[in-house]
Amino acid sequence: MNNIYKVFKYQIHDFWQAVVIFYSIIISILFAITVLVSKNTENISFGGLEMATVIFLLVAGLNCFKSNFKFMLANNVSRKGFYIGNTIALVAVSAFMALADAVLNNVLNLNIPYEGVVMQLYRNNSFFAGLLWRFGLYILTVCFGWFVTMLYYRCNNLMKIVVSFLPVLALSIFQQIDEISGGLSGRAVVGFLTKAMGFAYNNNVYIGALSLITGAAVIALICFLPLRNAIAKD
Amino acid sequence: MKTIQIKGVSKVYGRTKALDKVDITIESNRIYGLLGRNGAGKTTLLNLMTNKIFPTEGEIVIDGETVLENDKALRNIFYMTEQNLYPEGERIRNIYKWTKEFYPSFDMEYAKGLSEKFGLDTKKKVKDLSTGYASIFKAIAALASNADIVLFDEPVLGLDANHRDMFYRELISSYSESPKTIIISTHLIEEVASVIEEAIIIKEGKLILKQSVEELLSGAYIVSGEASRVDKYIQGKKCVGIETIGSFKSATVLEAVNNRDEALSEELKLEFARAELQKLFISLTN
Numbered sequence: 001m002n003n004i005y006k007v008f009k010y011q012i013h014d015f016w017q018a019v020v021i022f023y024s025i026i027i028s029i030l031f032a033i034t035v036l037v038s039k040n041t042e043n044i045s046f047g048g049l050e051m052a053t054v055i056f057l058l059v060a061g062l063n064c065f066k067s068n069f070k071f072m073l074a075n076n077v078s079r080k081g082f083y084i085g086n087t088i089a090l091v092a093v094s095a096f097m098a099l100a101d102a103v104l105n106n107v108l109n110l111n112i113p114y115e116g117v118v119m120q121l122y123r124n125n126s127f128f129a130g131l132l133w134r135f136g137l138y139i140l141t142v143c144f145g146w147f148v149t150m151l152y153y154r155c156n157n158l159m160k161i162v163v164s165f166l167p168v169l170a171l172s173i174f175q176q177i178d179e180i181s182g183g184l185s186g187r188a189v190v191g192f193l194t195k196a197m198g199f200a201y202n203n204n205v206y207i208g209a210l211s212l213i214t215g216a217a218v219i220a221l222i223c224f225l226p227l228r229n230a231i232a233k234d
Numbered sequence: 235m236k237t238i239q240i241k242g243v244s245k246v247y248g249r250t251k252a253l254d255k256v257d258i259t260i261e262s263n264r265i266y267g268l269l270g271r272n273g274a275g276k277t278t279l280l281n282l283m284t285n286k287i288f289p290t291e292g293e294i295v296i297d298g299e300t301v302l303e304n305d306k307a308l309r310n311i312f313y314m315t316e317q318n319l320y321p322e323g324e325r326i327r328n329i330y331k332w333t334k335e336f337y338p339s340f341d342m343e344y345a346k347g348l349s350e351k352f353g354l355d356t357k358k359k360v361k362d363l364s365t366g367y368a369s370i371f372k373a374i375a376a377l378a379s380n381a382d383i384v385l386f387d388e389p390v391l392g393l394d395a396n397h398r399d400m401f402y403r404e405l406i407s408s409y410s411e412s413p414k415t416i417i418i419s420t421h422l423i424e425e426v427a428s429v430i431e432e433a434i435i436i437k438e439g440k441l442i443l444k445q446s447v448e449e450l451l452s453g454a455y456i457v458s459g460e461a462s463r464v465d466k467y468i469q470g471k472k473c474v475g476i477e478t479i480g481s482f483k484s485a486t487v488l489e490a491v492n493n494r495d496e497a498l499s500e501e502l503k504l505e506f507a508r509a510e511l512q513k514l515f516i517s518l519t520n
Contacts, residue, residue, distance in 0.1 A: 003305045006335050067321045074319035075336035076284055076308040231287050232319055 003077050007085025008092070014068060015060060015093050022056050023100060030104065034111045049104060050117040050134060053097050054141050061145020064090065066153060070232050079227050087220055090142045098135035102127060122203045129205040136212025143219040153233065154226040236262045236296055236310055236382040236415055238283065243292035245278050245439075252278040254439040255292070260417070262382070265409060267430035267447070268419040271519050275439040276419040277316065280385050284313040296383070312337060312381035314372045316388045322361040326354065326371055330378075339380035348374045348404065352397060365392030373401055377408050383415040390422060398422075402429050427511040437519050447511060454509035455491055458484035463502040467495075474517035475510070486513045 026049070037044065064086060072082045101116075106127065108114035117137075118130040155163055178186040194200045198207030238260040245253040253275045260266060270276045281287045283294055285301050285308055293300055299307035320329055326349070334340040349356050352370045363371060369391045376384050390398045406429060409416060417434075420426055433450060435443040443450075456475075457467055461483035468476075468485050475486040486509050499506060 003309070003336070009335065010332060070319040071321050071332075073286055074313075074315065075333065076305075076311055076313065077336065078285060078303040078305050078308060080303050081305050229288065232315075232317065234317075 003081040004085045004088070007072060007077060007082050008088045010071070011064065011068060011086055011089030012092060014064075015089065018056075018060065019093065019097070022052075026052060026104075030108060034108070037112045045113040045115060046108070047115040047117065047120055049101055049108075050137065053101055053134075053138060057094065057097065057138050057142040058145045060093070061090070061142040061147075062149045064142070064146055065149045066233075069227075069230065073232050079230060083224050083227055086146075090146065090220075091139060094138035094142055095135055098131055098138050101134055102131040105130065118205060122198070122205045122208070124203065124205045126205070129209070132209040133205050133212070136209040136216065139216040140212045140219070143216045143223065147219050147223050150223050150226045150230075154230060238383065238415070239295045240279070240283070241293050241295070243279075243282060243294060244290045245275070245282060245287070246290045251439050253282070253289075253436075256436070256439075256441050258434060258441060258444060260415060262415050263413040265405075265416045265429060265431045266418070267423070267426050267433045268417050268436070269423060269433055269515055270436035272421075274436045274519075276436060277387055278439075279436065280313060280315075280387050280417070280419060283385065284308065284311055286313075286315075309337075310381060311383040311385065312376050312379035313385040314376035314387060314389055316391060318360065318368060318372075320360045320372075323359055325357055325359055326363075327356040329360070329371075330356065330375065333375050333379065337379045337381060340375075341378045341380055345374055345378035348377065352400065366394065366397065369393055370397060370401075377404060380412065381414070383417075386416070386418045386420075388420055389418060390420065390425070398425060402426070405429060423512040423515050424510065433511070433515075435515065435518055443518060450514060451509050451511065453490055454486055454488050454514055456484055456486050456507040456509055456513075457499065457504050458482070458507065459502065459504035463504055467498060467502055467504055475513035486510070486517070488514075488517065 030049075033046065037046075068086070069082060077085075105114070105116040105118075109116075116130060118124055118133050122129075122133075124130070151163055152160055174185065178184070191200075196207070196211040198204035198211070201207055238258075240256055240258040240260070243253055243256045244251065256275075256279065268276050268279065278287070282289050283301060285303060288302070293302065295301070296307045296310055301307045301311075330340070330342060330345050334342055346356065348354075349371075352374065354367055354370050354374065358367075360368070360371070369389060370393065373386065373389045376386060376389075390401055393401065402425065405416070405418075418426055418430060427447065430447055432446050433443065434441065457464060459467075459482070461478055461481050464483040464485060468487060472488040473485040474488060475484075477484050491506060496506075
């Protein structure tokens with residue numbers, strides 16, 4: 001327990017500087033936009049702040065492992081301790097950024113014609129729903145980044161190439177199957193996503209948020225598999 | 235009491251058996267020298283003792299607690315690795331700060347004092363350190379950790395003679411002030427001979443000797459003098475490290491001196507000297 005808290009503290013320390021820089025830039029840009037654009041400006045609308053956060057968190061996820069894992073090994077922290085501490089840190093960072101973006105979304109809404117991603121997708125303006133959905137998206141993104149970096153860390157050079165081409169190969173195979181099945185598989189995937197994201201249930205944001213969080217939990221659990229036997233590598 | 239028990243530990247990498255059923259009990263508060271030729275399995279053993287890698291078979295316990303993924307057992311050990319595990323972009327002073335987080339007994343003042351003594355600039359980043367200073371930094375972290383068990387893997391790698399001497403002095407001083415279990419893996423056997431109390435020698439993954447240095451050295455001696463007389467003296471004796479300079483010869487005899495030997499050496503006008511650990515090591519591992 002003691003070590004888990006220390007890992008968490010170190011991981012947060014590692015993220016903190018980047019998060020501060022990120023929001024300094026974002027807030028500066030948004031401030032400039034707010035000064036230049038008035039609320040009643042016609043034919044212009046703004047949105048997509050969340051995409052910047054998603055890119056930031058994907059990069060953060062990709063960078064959260066190698067160097068920090070080695071440092072934890074130097075301090076004799078078990079892999080289990082690192083895994084739990086890191087997971088909690090990723091949850092905390094995602095929650096903080098979801099909250100920051102939800103607040104920024106509301107502040108911007110008052111000053112400029114701005115629509116956040118939740119409003120664009122679900123036509124839902126609830127602060128809590130938006131916060132939860134953003135948290136789901138962010139935690140899924142950061143966990144995906146972690147998973148990718150873990151996968152590459154454990155692979156040898158040949159496997160790295162195989163893993164890199166696998167998504168392209170999978171997509172090509174899927175397209176072939178879709179063609180053969182007359183678009184049946186494509187429709188099945190879209191149908192699944194529509195239901196999972198809550199669009200099929202009266203644009204239910206909470207179903208979407210729950211699906212995103214479930215996806216993140218599954219990825220986080222999968223991350224433990226390559227980590228449990230990982231050793232220090234250059 | 236922090237006793238380490240290595241029970242039937244083997245480690246296989248592909249077709250290579252790095253360690254083969256090693257059984258060692260390491261008693262607390264002693265300084266051990268872990269000796270072996272390149273590739274003997276020294277680093278593998280240290281890595282296994284600190285959960286850096288996993289054994290193929292066997293187990294390692296500290297006071298009955300397995301080290302395998304066990305934070306409770308692992309927090310008693312500090313391991314100065316030869317490989318750099320520290321973040322390249324982090325400053326030394328920050329690493330000291332974080333080491334104190336993980337090792338609450340870490341003596342920050344002592345670490346700062348040692349850094350000053352060794353001329354290590356703690357504002358520098360890990361990536362900016364030379365090989366020697368990287369070793370100094372890691373050795374300081376280990377010395378200041380105040381862990382019950384401290385493992386050093388090639389602690390003087392890249393250090394000049396002055397710094398090596400300083401390190402050994404600090405090690406002994408730290409050990410005298412607060413006794414702990416220290417294991418030093420090194421190739422500089424003659425240098426650590428006066429520091430270590432017990433030698434653990436590994437050859438091709440197998441433990442071939444675990445004995446106190448005193449006992450080991452008392453079982454051998456060096457005889458020297460005029461070459462032909464030395465030849466006469468060592469006839470029928472098991473010898474290693476035979477060196478000839480002009481008409482002078484010396485040899486390490488692998489047995490204890492008895493009265494007959496003393497009489498013979500007097501007759502041949504030969505001199506005896508204490509055996510050297512390095513020569514014994516060479517004979518044992520060849």
